Amino acid sequence: xxxxxxxxxxxxxxxxxxxxxxxxxxxxxxxxxxxxxxxxxxxxxxxxxxxxxxxxxxxxxxxxxxxxxxxxxxxxxxxxxxxxxxxxxxxxxxxxxxxxxxxxxxxxxxxxxxxxxxxxxxxxxxxxxxxxxxxxxxxxxxxxxxxxxxxxxxxxxxxxxxxxxxxxxxxxxxxxxxxxxxxxxxxxxxxxxxxxxxxxxxxxxxxxxxxxxxxxxxxxxxxxxxxxxxxxxxxxxxxxxxxxxxxxxxxxxxxxxxxxxxxxxxxxxxxxxxxxxxxxxxxxxxxxxxxxxxxxxxxxxxxxxxxxxxxxxxxxxxxxxxxxxxxxxxxxxxxxxxxxxxxxxxx
Numbered sequence: 001x002x003x004x005x006x007x008x009x010x011x012x013x014x015x016x017x018x019x020x021x022x023x024x025x026x027x028x029x030x031x032x033x034x035x036x037x038x039x040x041x042x043x044x045x046x047x048x049x050x051x052x053x054x055x056x057x058x059x060x061x062x063x064x065x066x067x068x069x070x071x072x073x074x075x076x077x078x079x080x081x082x083x084x085x086x087x088x089x090x091x092x093x094x095x096x097x098x099x100x101x102x103x104x105x106x107x108x109x110x111x112x113x114x115x116x117x118x119x120x121x122x123x124x125x126x127x128x129x130x131x132x133x134x135x136x137x138x139x140x141x142x143x144x145x146x147x148x149x150x151x152x153x154x155x156x157x158x159x160x161x162x163x164x165x166x167x168x169x170x171x172x173x174x175x176x177x178x179x180x181x182x183x184x185x186x187x188x189x190x191x192x193x194x195x196x197x198x199x200x201x202x203x204x205x206x207x208x209x210x211x212x213x214x215x216x217x218x219x220x221x222x223x224x225x226x227x228x229x230x231x232x233x234x235x236x237x238x239x240x241x242x243x244x245x246x247x248x249x250x251x252x253x254x255x256x257x258x259x260x261x262x263x264x265x266x267x268x269x270x271x272x273x274x275x276x277x278x279x280x281x282x283x284x285x286x287x288x289x290x291x292x293x294x295x296x297x298x299x300x301x302x303x304x305x306x307x308x309x310x311x312x313x314x315x316x317x318x319x320x321x322x323x324x325x326x327x328x329x330x331x332x333x334x335x336x337x338x339x340x341x342x343x344x345x346x347x
Contacts, residue, residue, distance in 0.1 A: 002043040011039040062093060062310060063103045063124040065115050081284060081299050085152070088303030089128065096311055098125075119147045126310045128152055128303075148313035152299075152306045154198040160322045162313065164306040166329040168199050171295045172206030174331055175251045175279045178293075180214050182338060184249035184277060187211065188222035190236045192253030192281065195225065200253065203281070207251050221245045226257050233260025249273075249337065252280040255287045255294055258336065262290060277337040291335040301327050 008015045013032060021028045021036045028036070039045075064086075086100070093100055101124055103115055115138055118124050126148035139159055142149050151163035179187050189207045191200040208218045221243040224236035233252060237260070240247055252258045258280035265276050272278065279293045287294035305325055 002045040004045070006043055007036065007039050007045050010043065011036045058125050059123055060097060061099045061101050061124045062089075062307070062314075063101045063115070063118055063127045064089065064130065065103050065127055066130045081282065085130070085299040085303040088300040088305075089307045092304060092307035092311065098311075103127075116141050119145065126150075126314045128306055128310055148310060148316075150306045150310045150313070152302050154202055162309055162322045162324070164302050164309060164325045164327065165199075166297050166302070166327050168202035169206040169209075171281065171297075171329060171331075172203035172251065173210045174206075175281075175295055176207045176210035177214075178331060178333070179249040179251070179277060179279060179337060180210060180216075182249075182277065185216060186219070186222065186245065186247045186249070187216075188224070188236070188240050188247035188250045189218075190224045190226040190233065190250065190252045190257050192257075193225075193227055200225075203251075203253060219245055222247050226253050228254050228256055230256055230260035230263065233257035233262075234264045235260075237261055237264035247276070249277040250279070252278060255280045255282045255284045255290075255292060258292045258294070259286055259290055262292075262336070272336055273338040279331075279337050283332050287332065287334065293332065293334045293337040295331050296329045298327065298329070 004015055004018055008018045011018065011032075013036065017028060017032065018036055021033045022040075090100060101118075103118060103124075115127065119127065119142060127142070127150075129149060129151045130153065139149075139161065143160065149162070151161055151165070153165050154163065154168065176187055176189075187207075189204060191204055193200050195201055195204070204223075211218050222240060222245060224239050226232040226236055232254075233256070236250075236252075236257065240250075250258075250261060252261060258278050261276065261278055262272060264270075265272055270276055279295070280287065281295045281297055283294040283296035283298075286292065305327065309323065309325065
């Protein structure tokens with residue numbers, strides 16, 4: 001196995017010059033750098049990442065912080081959303097020569113956060129957060145130690161936090177407004193997850209605002225806390241029709257929930273969209289397969305932009321104001337809600 005000494009000897013330079021070229025810690029003439037990397041390739045030299053980290057004081061790792069392992073984020077049913085997110089992040093990390101570490105934490109007031117331990121130990125050079133919630137504890141600690149991190153999701157308005165997301169409030173407002181324009185009045189809402197997730201809160205607020213702007217007061221009987229499973233959409237339908245205030249249309253938090261809604265409707269001989277109109281989120285392959293009207297939430301683009309933002313933070317020389325990037329998105333109208341206005345037969 002070739003060593004850095006072999007590379008230096010073959011390239012006719014010092015060991016420190018090879019180190020400078022590999023790590024970018026000092027200027028190296030272009031011709032010399034070219035000769036060094038040609039030698040590295042010819043000798044199939046593999047720089048030791050641990051040793052390189054001692055020189056550069058970098059781990060060449062970034063962490064992706066997700067909810068704890070039994071969270072539904074790991075059980076996306078029938079789609080590739082999480083894979084798309086990782087692909088978007090991984091492409092940027094690969095270009096930078098970085099590895100991805102998956103990190104999670106179960107809330108435990110008696111133990112220090114594993115995420116903070118990762119940051120303080122130098123095991124990662126930056127963190128990406130998926131599905132942020134209202135817990136400020138970790139964020140406050142990262143800000144205090146000036147550690148680079150970016151949210152893939154809504155940001156805290158009162159915190160100096162960088163984030164990348166779609167406008168979930170506006171997206172949900174447009175979904176509900178679309179159904180209102182089609183003549184629906186009793187519109188139910190299924191959250192994409194627990195309400196302590198900011199994405200769930202934002203989408204519920206957008207849905208509620210659209211109804212209120214149409215002089216319709218949201219009905220708590222037409223609200224259901226969902227997750228990312230078909231069963232979630234099915235159970236929501238059972239809940240709505242058992243409440244005595246059955247909806248004529250539904251805003252579902254995820255495409256997979258909408259599939260569960262369609263399953264319930266089919267079993268009971270209900271027509272889509274005449275009896276129940278459905279709008280959901282993600283615009284995934286499921287939406288195309290089942291002809292579901294859906295609002296795009298491109299996690300590949302979100303992950304890609306978040307990773308680029310994180311590497312800018314890692315390499316920054318001066319402090320700057322936080323950036324909150326909003327990814328453009330749109331409603332893709334399909335057969336699950338119809339595109340022609342009609343009167344609500346259940347009114």
